Amino acid sequence: MDKFGFTISEGRQIDYESNDRRIAEYIFDREPSFRLCIECGGCSATCTTGNFTDFSLRELNILIKRGENEQVREKLKKCMLCGKCNLVCPRGVNTRNIVVLAKKAFQKSDEYAI
């Protein structure tokens, strides 16, 4: 902020090439149904946590696919794993297992210790 009174704003652009998608690959290998997600939002509509915050599993799935790991790590904590999303998903995606795998992936990769 020094003498100019402002800082250069960060872009909100997702840079697909430079993002690290190891977390996404880890999940895709272990939960093939993750590919079926058509991001319809059924899961985030019924979400228990979604009742209290702006947590959206649909958005979380997208951020995982895009490799936005910082944001995913933050949002991941809010899920209560209650499993309602599993029951609602029109494509039969095992959404609950995706969250569990993501938590495990973060635990294993030391830099992103959750």
Add this chain to the structure above:
Amino acid sequence: MILAGKKAVWKDYQKEIAEDKYYYVRSCVRQNFFPGSETAFLKIMREELDKDVYENPCHTSCTGICYHSDIVPVETTMTVVARQFALMTEAGYENLMPSCITSFGLYTEILDTWHHFPEIEEKVRRQLKKATGREFKKPKNLAHASDVIFKFRKEIGAKAKYKLINKETGKPLKVVDHIGCHYAKMFPSKGVGGAEYPYVLTGMIEEWGGQIIDYPERRHCCGFGFRQYLVQANRGFSVACSKEKFESMRPFKPDMIITNCPGCPMFLDRWQYVINEMEGKRYGQNGEGIPVFTYEEVAGLVLGYDPWELGLQMHQTDCEPVLNKIGIDYSPEDKYNLDISPSYSKKHNLINV
């Protein structure tokens, strides 16, 4: 890059530009930041191309910046613009030639709004009559000053003393063209070459020997955004836009940037200084910045005018690298010399006096 494809696009966007008898309206920003450019423009139009260019002293600002900052309602702006048309009609001119892109965009938008909603035009007529008692006629032809220079680029090229070619390597200078957003983005058909691949500056550069670079962020805004810059708190957004452009053009190693809007050259120039101060990054080769020019300055340089008369010393990013590449003979020590006595001006065949 398939050039034939671009040429086909340019062919679709032919624009009718007046031949002569221009009613020239100045730009507030350009007068404050690049006075030399406007002077050079008038000199080129009147002396090099001997066109009739009339300028009315009672002309005021078109309130463009206030309108886009939303502190002036649209009817007020329309009535002020109507007054300007009235001044033009009284002066007996029909070819409006604004020097500012925002004004050009505003005139196009107002004429288009009146075209679709004639009742608003009637209301503005009544308001103008009530406020100033004046009557106005809509301009027959509306062309931006850069359109006119584009139209006569061949004539200027013919009189050119220098070419935009690197003296040592003989290769054309790599030039990045930046078009003001309000030039064609709002009404693509009103800009030479349309909104995607505007040809107005490319035409000039190709005519004067340079080579145009097409980089991914060429259509990105320079970041002026009116209230994004005018209020200090928002300038972070403004500088971020220019930075996006510089990051994108860097791999292409451009030698210079040419612009056709009053705000863009100031911002592309100042933001390079700010980014260097904040992040120590330089975008030009071997540690220098990329010099930024208005089209009038480039035309002046090509015609051999004295760089310090064109006002290049008012730029924050030094322009000397380009001058040396082209091989223009100038006196570096007179950069900040403000002497305008006859003897001095004769020695440097100055034009402004």
Add this chain to the structure above:
Amino acid sequence: MQFDPFVIPFNIGLYFILIYVVTRSVIWFHDLSKPDKLRLQRGFFGLAFGLSLKEIFMESLIHRKILKTNLRLGYMHMSLAFGWFLLILFGTIEADIFGAKHLNAPYKAIFFRFFNPDHGRMGFEAAYGFLMDLILAFILSGLVLAVTKRFYSKVVGMKKTTRLKITDKIALTSLWLIFPSRLLAESFTSGAYGTGSFLTGSLGSWLATFLPAQQMAYPFWWLYSISLGTFFILLPITRYMHIPTELFLIFMRNSGIKTGDQAGTYSEVQTYSCSSCGICIDACQLNFSAGITNIQSAYLMKAIRNNDDVSGIADNCLMCGRCDQNCPVGIELSPLRMIQRRGGEAVYDIRNIYKGYFRSRQTIVSEKAIGSLNYNFLPEPDQKKADILYFAGCMTHLTPTIKNSMIKILDASGVKYNFMDEQGGVCCGRPLMLAGLDKEARELINFNSQMIWKSGAHTFVTSCPICYKVFKESYYLDVEVLHHTQFIKRLIDEGSVKMNFLHKKVVYHSPCELGRGSGIFDEPKDVLNHVSRLEKCNFEDENSLCCGGSLANMKISSQNKKKIAFDAVNELTKNTPDILATACPLCKKTFSAVTETRVADISEIVAEALIIKPLKKISGSNITSIKELANI
């Protein structure tokens, strides 16, 4: 002292295994936590000692539980275990009576026939010889069954049998060699001396007719000794370790030691008590409905012992508890699996066989300290005062008919209640625990507990058995926790609700978490009996089938879930009931997706049958309009 070199392998094996078992027991005892040590000592010298002995006899030898469920399998195990025990017992007595001295070295008893081939053929000796042969025949009959089971498991009525590792296979062959080699050895010797009873004698004399019995006997005695020796040496690293460990386990269990949440001696003893008999594989629906056959408890135990990657196996299980129910050794399989889930991938690796003998206790990856709380976005818990709190639970919000029926019943009963999570409350925490994330679950448990404390209620009713089990076991509430079936039963007994009798044939599916998980079988059935004609089905109470939709299984694909649900519902609706009743929203949702029969929660059936008498004015609260009540 008669001695012969062929006994050396046997001695080595015997002394090795005795010393090993003793040292192992000492290590286990030493690792026990303080309270468990006290419990064990009190149990060892108290009443539990008799109990344990009786159980050792009935279970470790006779295998009563297996006999009850599967006669032929039971007989096979009994014959091998009990038969061998008798052989050793009477062998020592034989050596004692007929041998020169009373106290003989162990090898003397086992190889008595070699050292004392002829000790008379008359009266008592013959009878004793006959007895020894009888025991040997008894063992051999079991052995024949065991060998065929390995290759054709139907013979003992088992669909599948456990796949074995190399060391297991070597130990198995050595076990199989022991008794045939004894038979041949004794037969040759008795053939040579003309002794032996109906089995060894007749076989021996027949063989002696065309074979030089005397010379042939000696190599078989060697074979007999070597097979015993190898079996004893390999025993600790194979599944037969369960023979000594089970004794230790029975004593620990009868003295009241439980598995608890973390890995410890008891959990390790249980892991070693598993004999990989394969009964849990047969009971598992993942196996016979979904065709998944590598995750059952037998393989889990083996994976823990060989420290393979456990998470793949541990996570892929419905936690329905059917294997716990059927395990003949009585190992608490689900709690052991939960320990694995909690631990994630345990960080140690002991590969070579030597280390297999003395594995250090399984160290669990300590949870990385999680910085901020996960659910700090939860609002300040507050709850209006009420006597009774009704908690629908996440799943019930997805089956609104249950929620509405409960509201209708509660209103009709006139009790002063409060619907705690009407606006979609916070999850009870059990799904998190099932995924092994206890720390996160604790946060939710604290939030819900405060809500309940603040309400000042004395009774807490919930519709979902998954919630019921966690509220009951992990919430430490001073509030009475009831499942809504229990609460409805109480309302019926108190007469605060009246119901018509629905002439409908109903079959009751007992949800795993309610029945096996929490031991509630009768109240739901009583309520159903009160309201409709409850029919029997062949998977009642403890043996109830899992609907397949369990939250505990994170790995199962939706197709496999459907297969399990489909098989289970076909079984339950075999004699076409009008309604398939259940007491869990998740079971209801899973079943209704795969059957035409109407699947209804008990609360729905009760609500349907409810007679709504005009409400007497309750002081202070306005009368709820009847119309409002009735619009289910």
Add this chain to the structure above:
Amino acid sequence: MGKHVVVIGGGVAGLEVAGQLSKVGIQVSLIEKDSKTGGNLNKWYKLFPDRRKSSEVKEYLNGITANDGINLMTNTSIEMFNRHRDHFSIITSGGRELIADAIIVATGFDLFKSARKEEYGYGIYDNVITSADLEEMFSRGEISLINNTIPEKIGIIHCVGSRDEKVGNFYCSKLCCVTAVKQAIEIREFLPESKVFCFYMDMRMGGVFYEELYREAQEQWGVSFIRGKVSEVSETIDNQLLIKVEDTLAGRPLKMKFDLLVLMAGMEMSEGGRKIAGIGGLRTGENRFFAANDNHFGSNISNIEGVFYAGTCTAPMNITETISHARAAVIEVIDYLKDSN
């Protein structure tokens, strides 16, 4: 019946109409501006939803038109036609005059000229191709870039020239989504190492088995679908294609580089169709396709008695619909011819 009908356009619809008419014994003159019949079918290698070869459909059509009842006139177009009391006189480009009792217009569709969507740089950047170009690559059996290296990352952009006010086409061309999914699968099948991304506003997979194809693309072939309309394409210095799009479901702008971009061009009224509309005074709708007399029970009837429409000259249709629409036109014609004598 001794009647003579002129069918304009030798595409799928034209061939079907000619085939069915000749079956009923009506004399047919089939006028086709190209050198061979088949129209757009020739440009397509495999067809959705089951990816059968387009040559099979071509064989069927050739089969039903391989009889002398049809006078096939290739490389000819219609210069002029006007209506007399009970017949039409038609002057062809070859100068011949034809007398016909009825006319069936089956001029079909043209793919949208993707160059008109300048911001996507078709014809300006090296590796931006259209779905037709890709189909042609499939038929050649090799997918390669200009410098014939194999592409790794391939982007497919939906709705190019449809649902877009900027190019004057408000309507949805209905078939580009399913074509995109089909081609995505074919690319993944052809280049197992490649990664394919589809950029869509809405996935409109309404036809029979379309949704199953969509699911198969995701499940078996791992095609990724990103919701966002690509605003512009530009070429980076190592001439990859940089696209700017907003990932609307993540609510964030997204920048991605591709080796190859495939534009799903929409369907427009064909060049020939517009010409015929001009000559014959046939009414066209706001979407510039022929305007049928009635949307429910008159989709083959034009505003001039005796002139009928068949196929995609009235609206975007897949092949199944085109053939059934063509058969409907034949019934209308027979009906008309019966009561006209």
Add this chain to the structure above:
Amino acid sequence: MSCKTRCPRGNAPGLIIMALRSLSQDLGYFTESEKGRQQLALKRTVGHWMITYGYCLYLEGVGTSMHPEQGPVWDWIQDNWRDVFKKMGANYQGDGPGILRRIPEEAMDEIREIFKVTGGMKRFENIEKFSKKKAKELNMKLDDGIENEYFQHIYKTNNGSHTR
């Protein structure tokens, strides 16, 4: 205005935003948001120059204190403002045409009249009125000119929540 070029349905989101901003200023809601309050800063700089000098920008005397990013060259220009513009052939505050000429008074009267008739002045007064109310609410001092506490506050603060 790049949004107008791209909308497939022909909308101009930029113009919608301008309409909303105008409405929020007429109804006085603009002072409720950080960016909204900045309208006063614009009115007192650009708006003031417009109706006083007839130029949108009248930068004489506007130093690098308010605009540090203009850099050292701007300090040089400010110090020799008159000579620099003479050198550039300007007709600085002179009569008749030319760069930064003094716009005749009657032209300025006409402009002010237009502002009065068409509601321009009313909006300026609106901005001042609601800003004063807001300043009192936030108990910050707000008097004329740009040196007061409220003006500096709205001119400089950026709570950073816009680029999350």
